[in-house]
Amino acid sequence: MLHLDSTMLSPDVVELADRLCGLLPPSLSKAQFLNTGGEANESAIRFAKIASGRFEVIGMAGSWHGTTTGASSATYAHGRKNYGPAMPGLLASPAPNAYRCPIRRCREHCDMTCLDIGFDMIGATSVGSEVALIVEPVQSAGGIVVPPEGYFQRLRDHCESRGILLIFDEAQTGLGRVEAMFAFEEVGVVPDILTLSKTLGGGLPLSAVVASEEVAAQGK
Numbered sequence: 001m002l003h004l005d006s007t008m009l010s011p012d013v014v015e016l017a018d019r020l021c022g023l024l025p026p027s028l029s030k031a032q033f034l035n036t037g038g039e040a041n042e043s044a045i046r047f048a049k050i051a052s053g054r055f056e057v058i059g060m061a062g063s064w065h066g067t068t069t070g071a072s073s074a075t076y077a078h079g080r081k082n083y084g085p086a087m088p089g090l091l092a093s094p095a096p097n098a099y100r101c102p103i104r105r106c107r108e109h110c111d112m113t114c115l116d117i118g119f120d121m122i123g124a125t126s127v128g129s130e131v132a133l134i135v136e137p138v139q140s141a142g143g144i145v146v147p148p149e150g151y152f153q154r155l156r157d158h159c160e161s162r163g164i165l166l167i168f169d170e171a172q173t174g175l176g177r178v179e180a181m182f183a184f185e186e187v188g189v190v191p192d193i194l195t196l197s198k199t200l201g202g203g204l205p206l207s208a209v210v211a212s213e214e215v216a217a218q219g220k
């Protein structure tokens with residue numbers, strides 16, 4: 001009964017939403033609860049698409065976002081083979097991996113050119129309907145990849161200049177798994193949509209998508 005659905009809310013669900021949003025900046029003020037990380041990402045993508053009417057979603061090479069259709073289509077770490085077509089409108093950008101650099105400018109040579117090249121490719125392959133970019137602050141299945149300092153600020157700038165919403169998937173990093181409560185605090189960039197799972201339920205199947213009032217209202 002606690003988790004019946006998202007249209008009939010019990011007081012406990014409202015209290016949980018209040019407590020969760022109380023940990024987050026004012027721009028992340030609307031929470032929806034689901035069961036798994038995949039569903040939370042599915043819902044985040046759905047919110048972004050419905051809010052804008054656009055449909056192209058960018059994922060990062062090396063990413064893992066879940067096994068449902070939308071989340072798995074934005075997943076590039078593995079699990080793409082032998083299933084047939086992915087969801088239409090999915091684009092990819094190089095992994096933010098300075099250790100095994102996608103453009104071979106590893107470690108001390110890293111100047112995050114991969115990000116600019118990625119967005120050039122996105123611009124070239126997009127049909128003009130870009131809506132959101134989904135990213136893990138630390139890639140998990142991709143090999144515990146910590147992006148170089150300043151990466152997310154530059155990513156944010158690219159997203160803003162193209163009018164794309166930024167979704168942070170914090171299934172692995174949220175709620176105290178990195179030094180800060182959330183990895184977005186650590187990297188100094190507040191996403192437009194945040195997804196959480198795993199640690200949120202402490203073993204029970206509980207996940208969340210948190211967005212601004214504006215995105216949540218339009219995405220209904």
Ligand SMILES: Cc1ncc(COP(=O)(O)O)c(C=O)c1O
Pocket residue numbers: 035036037038039041064065066067136140141169170171172197198
């Ligand atoms: C970063 C990330 N996002 C999403 C998921 C999917 O979560 P779930 O298995 O609860 O659907 C995972 C699962 O490992 C994950 O690591």
